[in-house]
Amino acid sequence: MPNTLxxxxxxxxxxAILQLVLGALLFSVGTIGIVGYVSSARTLEEMRxxxxxxxxxxxxxxVSRILEPAERILPELKNFAHRGLLNPLDSDKLGIFLAEQxxxxxxxxxxxxxxxDTGAFTGAWRDTDGQIGVKHFDPNVDNGRPKxxxxxxxxxxxxxxxxxxxxYDARILSWYQQAIAGGGSIVWTQPYNFNVGTxxxxxxQALYExxxxxxxxxxxxxxGDINEFLSRVIQDRKxxxxxxxxxxxxLGVASEMSLPRDALLEQSQKLYKLDQAxxxxxxxxxxxxxxxxxSYVSVVTPFTLPSxxxxxxxxxxxxxxxxxxxxxxxxxxxxxxxxxxxxxTLFAIWLSHELATPLTKLSRDLEQVGKFELTNLPPPKSAxxxxxxxxxxxxxxxxxxxxxxxxxxxxxxxxLILQKQDATRGGxxxxxxxxxxxxxxxxxxxxxxxxxxxxxxxxxxxxxxxxIVVERFGGTLDKFVGDGIVAFFNAPATIExxxxxxxxAALEVVQKxxxxxxxxxAANRPIFRTRIGLHTGEVLVGNIGTQQRLSYSxxxxxxxxxxxxxxxxxxxxxxxxxxxxxxxxTGDRFEWRYVDRVAVLGRSRGTDVFELLGNRDTVSPEKxxxxxxxxxGLKKYFDGNFHSAAGHFSSVLAIQPDxxxxxxxxxRCNQLALQPVPKLWSxxxxxxxx
Numbered sequence: 167m168p169n170t171l172x173x174x175x176x177x178x179x180x181x182a183i184l185q186l187v188l189g190a191l192l193f194s195v196g197t198i199g200i201v202g203y204v205s206s207a208r209t210l211e212e213m214r215x216x217x218x219x220x221x222x223x224x225x226x227x228x229v230s231r232i233l234e235p236a237e238r239i240l241p242e243l244k245n246f247a248h249r250g251l252l253n254p255l256d257s258d259k260l261g262i263f264l265a266e267q268x269x270x271x272x273x274x275x276x277x278x279x280x281x282x283d284t285g286a287f288t289g290a291w292r293d294t295d296g297q298i299g300v301k302h303f304d305p306n307v308d309n310g311r312p313k314x315x316x317x318x319x320x321x322x323x324x325x326x327x328x329x330x331x332x333x334y335d336a337r338i339l340s341w342y343q344q345a346i347a348g349g350g351s352i353v354w355t356q357p358y359n360f361n362v363g364t365x366x367x368x369x370x371q372a373l374y375e376x377x378x379x380x381x382x383x384x385x386x387x388x389x390g391d392i393n394e395f396l397s398r399v400i401q402d403r404k405x406x407x408x409x410x411x412x413x414x415x416x417l418g419v420a421s422e423m424s425l426p427r428d429a430l431l432e433q434s435q436k437l438y439k440l441d442q443a444x445x446x447x448x449x450x451x452x453x454x455x456x457x458x459x460x461s462y463v464s465v466v467t468p469f470t471l472p473s474x475x476x477x478x479x480x481x482x483x484x485x486x487x488x489x490x491x492x493x494x495x496x497x498x499x500x501x502x503x504x505x506x507x508x509x510x511t512l513f514a515i516w517l518s519h520e521l522a523t524p525l526t527k528l529s530r531d532l533e534q535v536g537k538f539e540l541t542n543l544p545p546p547k548s549a550x551x552x553x554x555x556x557x558x559x560x561x562x563x564x565x566x567x568x569x570x571x572x573x574x575x576x577x578x579x580x581x582l583i584l585q586k587q588d589a590t591r592g593g594x595x596x597x598x599x600x601x602x603x604x605x606x607x608x609x610x611x612x613x614x615x616x617x618x619x620x621x622x623x624x625x626x627x628x629x630x631x632x633x634i635v636v637e638r639f640g641g642t643l644d645k646f647v648g649d650g651i652v653a654f655f656n657a658p659a660t661i662e663x664x665x666x667x668x669x670x671a672a673l674e675v676v677q678k679x680x681x682x683x684x685x686x687x688a689a690n691r692p693i694f695r696t697r698i699g700l701h702t703g704e705v706l707v708g709n710i711g712t713q714q715r716l717s718y719s720x721x722x723x724x725x726x727x728x729x730x731x732x733x734x735x736x737x738x739x740x741x742x743x744x745x746x747x748x749x750x751x752t753g754d755r756f757e758w759r760y761v762d763r764v765a766v767l768g769r770s771r772g773t774d775v776f777e778l779l780g781n782r783d784t785v786s787p788e789k790x791x792x793x794x795x796x797x798x799g800l801k802k803y804f805d806g807n808f809h810s811a812a813g814h815f816s817s818v819l820a821i822q823p824d825x826x827x828x829x830x831x832x833x834r835c836n837q838l839a840l841q842p843v844p845k846l847w848s849x850x851x852x853x854x855x856x
Contacts (some may be wrong), residue, residue: 194661222450225399225479226469229409229417232392235271236369236385237473240352242313243267243279243383247373254279254373255383257288261300264290269298275366280336282346282379287336290317291362303332310334334361336382345370345382352473357389357415365389367417369473392418406430406482412446412468414439417477425458433457434482438466445478454485461485524550528734537590589715593708598720599668599748600728601641601653602699603631603675606647606736624649629695631675638675639671650732654720657707665702665751669778672698672742673756699732700744700778702751727773730766730853734775738762739826746774757785759793760800761827765852772850777827792818796828803831804849808839 243264246252254260264277268290278289286304293299293316303312310333314326336342341355348371355368366388373381396407397420408419408431420426433455441451450467466480524547545558603610605627612620628646635641635653640661644652655671656664675696683693703724709716731743738761749758759777766773779785779793799814812835818828832850838844 169410221405222465222467222479223469225396225407225409225481226467226477228395228399229392229477229479230469230471232273232395233367233369233387233471233475235274236387237352237471239267239274239385240269240275240369240371240383244350244371244373244674254288255281256409257286257302257304260288261290261302262317262321264288265298265300273387273391274385275364275383275388275391276360277415278384278386279373280338280342280384281381282337285335285337287334299326303334305335315591341368341384342382345372345384346379348372350374354471354473354475356411356413357417360386360388367411380700388418390417393420396420404484406434406480406767407483408434408480410435410478410480412476412478422581423482425460429509430462430482431840433462434464434466434480437464438478438480441466446476449625454609520522521748522619591709591711591713593710593721595704596657596707597702597704598657598704598707598724599655599665599700599702599751600720600725601635601651601655601668601672602728602732603651603672603696604732606697608693611694615692619764623692624693630678631696632679634674635671638674641668641671642718645717654705654707655721658718665748665810666753666755668700668763669742669744669748669752669756670781672700672778676741696741697732697735698742699728699730699735700742700748701728701731702745702747703727725771727766727769730769731773731775734764734766734853737826738775738777738830739824740777742778744776744778746776755782756780757790759827762798762800762831763804763848763850765850767853772848792822792825796825799828799831803835806843806847806849808835808843811835812839 211472229720242632243252247254252260252263260279264279268274268277272292276289276291278287280287281304284304284306286306287302291299291301297316299314299316301312301314303310312327312329312332316324316326318324340358344353344355347353350372352369354373355370357365357367359365364494366386368386370382370384373380373383388598392409395410396418400407400420402422404422404424406419406423406427409417411417414435419427419431421430423430434453437453437455438445438451438452441449445451445466445468448468448470450465452463452465454461456462461484462482463485464480466478468476468478472475478660489661571749605624611623615623627649628651631651632643632653635651636643639655640659641653641655642657642659644654646652653667655661659668675698679694679696686693701724703722705720705722705724707720708718710719710721711717727745731745734743735741740761744758745762749756757779759779761775761777763772764775765771779789795814796818799818800813802808802811802814812832815828815832815835818825819832822828
């Protein structure tokens with residue numbers, strides 16, 4: 167009896183996974199628990215600091231939103247004044263303008279301007295009911311008696327009762343002197359008592375004219391607003407929040423802690439001042455301390471506004487509120503880990519190797535498929551039945567994908583795989599460069615070949631063209647139409663210079679066919695000469711068709727025009743024709759010949775048609791000279807000077823008798839010269855057929 171190989175015994179994947187998980191849990195949890203207990207204490211400490219620092223950082227950002235309006239308003243006021251849009255000396259209009267600015271910024275309590283020469287003060291403020299008021303006074307007018315009124319949303323004014331004359335002169339105050347000394351930059355004061363009895367901080371900016379200070383703008387923020395904000399943030403949380411300047415002056419504080427607020431704040435300030443150097447470099451300060459038998463954590467984060475103001479936001483909380491449950495869970499985990507069995511490590515290692523090795527190979531191959539790089543690696547061998555099935559199925563899937571990309575553009579398939587989505591019907595407007603090509607005289611060529619020879623020869627031609635268009639220059643193959651090829655550039659993958667790539671591809675196709683012409687002629691094989699049309703424009707590109715059958719294609723007027731341009735090659739005896747849009751987008755990379763202005767079939771307006779001659783510096787001077795003579799004649803033709811135009815075209819034909827474009831234009835000129843120049847002559851030639 168002949169020897170036969172017995173099928174390899176396999177086990178179910180679920181059984182293998184259960185063995186691995188149960189074995190790992192039973193035999194490894196002890197070791198993991200011991201190592202985890204040692205490292206988790208340090209990790210929890212880091213988590214604690216990160217937790218409080220994140221709260222502090224978030225608080226910093228919110229506080230900066232309160233103060234940042236000054237960074238925007240003051241430069242705007244200064245800019246308006248310099249441009250003459252705002253006259254700081256016109257106190258009435260200035261007050262209205264400041265009031266409207268203040269109405270848009272709910273965190274600013276005052277906006278004001280102080281005149282350097284007179285000490286005159288104009289300001290807008292917000293009262294407790296949210297109403298906007300305007301205040302003017304000049305020490306030299308009416309004995310410095312202030313004039314105040316409330317400004318309504320409709321611009322109405324409600325005059326306030328007159329007050330006693332004021333001796334207030336901002337020019338002698340610290341904030342004004344700081345602004346003047348700032349040389350036109352935004353300057354922030356330390357917290358101080360405002361003239362109206364509240365405490366706050368001011369942002370100031372001096373206004374200069376021809377090197378002379380003419381006054382200073384100021385934006386005031388009260389600490390009461392910051393305190394109110396901090397109270398809203400805390401709500402019912404057991405925290406102390408505070409905002410200080412870098413020098414230690416308080417901008418706001420709120421607390422829901424059981425201990426007195428001042429005691430906690432004082433201790434936190436003492437600790438962060440030990441890290442003054444770190445705070446000045448933008449690093450946060452974190453400390454733990456004990457007070458009244460409780461352990462607290464204090465984290466302080468610096469935040470610097472663009473104008474240079476650095477403030478500190480601090481968070482103080484009970485350590486147990488954050489760490490208590492974590493520490494209890496850590497102790498329980500350690501106890502459970504020590505109780506667990508520690509045998510079976512070798513068994514878990516062996517079993518994981520049996521499972522992991524084939525899965526690792528599959529995952530690496532899958533990763534390559536995710537990048538749309540299809541390898542030829544065989545499926546991995548395994549004792550697990552499900553892994554064998556997955557490997558065989560995956561191998562068949564790769565074979566299917568290799569076949570699939572022969573029907574669908576590679577970039578479309580890659581995009582679907584990378585985005586993990588099914589193909590759905592739909593498209594989007596996008597600017598593309600359309601590429602249409604056709605074989606000149608294909609009907610005549612195919613008449614002399616058997617059907618199988620037609621398929622073989624045409625397939626070789628298609629392979630040559632698509633290799634250049636798709637593989638070398640990144641175009642997308644739309645479809646084959648008989649002996650024609652439809653492609654486009656800049657979809658689905660973006661190509662920055664798509665018009666240039668399309669032109670380069672067209673030139674290389676023509677050159678490649680020319681290079682192999684002698685070889686094919688010697689082998690008595692048909693000679694393929696291609697005609698190409700190029701146009702750049704907006705089209706709808708995407709998945710077109712039904713839910714059951716889709717085609718990635720482009721539709722629109724630009725597509726039709728590129729097809730018509732391809733057909734015009736036959737009329738003008740050219741190989742590559744492009745629209746003016748394509749020529750414009752390629753810059754000076756290529757040499758062109760302006761062939762004609764044509765209204766192709768189906769379009770009422772004319773299209774400038776250009777022949778692509780070649781790359782710049784590669785076209786012969788003789789050819790460029792003939793091009794220039796032709797284009798000079800074309801200009802005369804467009805101007806309606808048919809006799810002169812005919813002379814230019816005749817000059818071209820004298821040197822190059824087979825130039826069909828010159829023949830065509832000469833015939834037109836001779837015919838048109840026999841009659842008066844048509845009215846509204848534009849030179850556009852209307853095509854009556856494709």
